[in-house]
Amino acid sequence: MSVVLNVQGLEKSFGAVVAAHDINVTIEEGETVGVIGANGAGKTTFVNMVTGYLEPSAGAIEFMGRDIRGRSVRQITRLGLCRSFQVPQVFLSESVFDNLMICFGIAERDGLGLLGALMRSDRGDRVDRHLARYQIADYRDVAASALPQGVRKLLDISMATVRKPKLLMLDEPTSGISAEEKFGIMDILMQALKEEETTVLFIEHDMEIVERYVSRVLAFSQGEIICDAPTEQAMVDPLVQEYVIGKEYHRARSGDGSGNGAGEGEAG
């Protein structure tokens, strides 16, 4: 297995606030990594830095053996590191189909090729297959603004996978989704990503989701990684129990499942 992402000594501070301190992570091909941590622990900041949205104060980021620190969001996206958003970022006035058509158009063409017609029937077929894989084909012609939250989440994630990324980062795929829906949506998602053999890293507050879908956990607290271990091991790690999950989680496993009592999630 080859290394997809290698992050060394990543630092970020906003004024006096340290949002990331000495972050070292290596992700190998085919892994499914969960990132957990309380609000403000630095999870989204980490994703933002790796995807080029935020410039790190120090450290090195290597993606597929290439130094990507300081590159723009779109350069990194083009290299095959894509992300989805905690709050879905879609083109609200367009239909689901048109949203994906635009994504496919941009992913498939470059430079002058972008002057080719967007609405080609072969591209339409690819979009329809994509919609089927994410099981949102029923909503094909519905405007994105009119979608139920779960479907909009799936649309957002499916838009991020159009480029067939080597590594996909999902920012809280189940936030804003009801407890009944969440496993259904995660099943669809993980199945689709497995078919595309995508390496996945996702931020998640819900420990049930983490235990069920993730092979390895990165636990963040106050800008530092306090635990990097296989899931079962991480769940019983004393530091994780103290700072992330809360001690009651394993005793009670009650409530909405987000053991640390996380509310709205942190601002992206």
Place this chain on the structure above:
Amino acid sequence: MTKYMDRTTWALTIGLVLLIVVNFFVPEWFRSILLLSLARGSVALGLLVLWRCGLISFGHALFYGFGAYTVALIVKYLGITDAFFTIACGVVVAGGLAWMLGFLLRRYRGIFFALLNLAFSMILYGVLAKLESLGSTDGISLERTTFLWYAPEGAANKFALFIFAAILTWGVALAVHHYLRSTLGYMTTAVRENEIRLEFLGYSAERAIHVKYTISGLVGGFGGAIAAMTIGHVDPDSMAYWPISGDFVFIAILSGTGNVGAPFIGALIYELIRTYAFDQFPEIWQLIMGGTLLLIVMFLPNGLWSLVDRWSKRRTGRDRLEAEREKA
């Protein structure tokens, strides 16, 4: 491919044939109105391209004036009256200016974008009105336009100019139409609605805007060049002053952004209302124009084309309009 059959191309072509046929029968004054509609419609088409991504320019007289003055100055200083050459220069010069300003303007959105355009157009106005070599406030009169070796006299000149302008405008409209249907063109919506997502899809919103701005400058210059040849005279007040930019926005909102043909229909209606009002009620023609604009803004904010959309929606049952309502 039949699924994406293109009615607009057909409609534009039929429109061109109609115009050429009509050209044989119309009186001189109406031909001028049609010519000016093509010219102003082109500038409004440039605004449409920007408007689709949510940007409005309050200074597109800048490109209109640049195109017009380029033609006039070539006639005055180089003595070249050939329509093909002068129009090409007008388009290239205005487009080049748009491309250069684009590096700056692509960083701006909303009212700042609109006002920065206004500022640039007023700088041009100031230069044109003050420099003696550019004709000052009196402007420059053009000699009769020639077409390669063909130099028609009298009424035949306008007749030839009309066919020339109609064919070129048809080409311009088709090119813009093709652009809007391309992947780059569809990014309009992406830019308007979610620039962040566009970046994370791997394309620069600013570059997309830059392309749009350059295109709108090119067609703006084209419109100005046609107008200069039609009127036979350029001066700062009728080519570059701020109310001229207002007229273009007026035409654009009257037309709606639904289709590349709309600005030309809008421009024709605008010219007709204006000519009629000016002729019949010279004291209150501005009042009539302002009143019309107010009615459009209040009751038909998506322009005349939204009527066509509504009609075709009833026929095809597409839900696009629904989506637009939702957004509004």
Place this chain on the structure above:
Amino acid sequence: MDSQLLVIILIDGLVYASYLFMVSVGLTVICGVQKILNVTHGALYAFGAYLTATLLIVYFEAGWPQFGAFFVMLVSAIFLGIVLGVIIERGLLKHLYHEDEHIVVLATFAAFLVLEDVLLLIWGTDAYIAAEPLMLLGQTDIAELPFDNYSLSMVLLSAVVCVILWYGLRRTTFGKMLLAVIYDRELSQAMGINVTKVFLLTFIVGSFLGALGGAYQAPAISVQPGIGVEVIVLAFAVVVIGGMGSIPGALIGSLVVGIARAAAVHMEPVLELFVIYMIMAFVLIVRPQGLFAPAKPRKI
């Protein structure tokens, strides 16, 4: 540069700056509170100039006490501010506050076109000259050059307007309500401020200031068609330079533009017209929010 030229530039610049301040301060007040760029402001200026000019002609023919002329200006400005202000705000803007900012500018542009013709219908295309107040105040020699006292008095008027506005905003309840609405409309509404009323009153005050600018300028110019068109775009430039909605911004913007223009007029007349827009473009490029952008609340 010799000192005489410097004095001329400074004084001319100051006078022109006062004129700009008078026409732009109302615009910026409306812009700050209602978040709209109000093109009809140019028409208010023109109406102010026309009404004052005609009234002054009548007034001086009747031979009433000469200094009452200034009272005439004030009364016409108040009259126009209330009448036109109410008509425009209640009749038009009220329906447009939820619309896109571009649409509102267009609507006021349309209303401006209508008002321009109403102006022509009432006063025709003739020029009106009512220079009596200008004569009345005489001239003063500064650095051996004659300056109209009337023009100099415009500096005084601007200063007075400035002080009154400052006092009104900082020391009165209405002013504090206004500041609250400028800062955050929704929150102010939630705190029980009647935003509808604040909007109307602001618009009346802003319109009054526009009309006053025209009224006071009337004796110094030939009042003729097109003055509104010219003024509004100048006022736009000043407001953009100073920062949309900022009164100190309008003041500084006016001074910068006024002195730059005076320098251009006396040193390089070719630059006169576009030096203003050069500054406007420059400011938009370097500091798009303007020199004195009002503080914006964080919306997250």
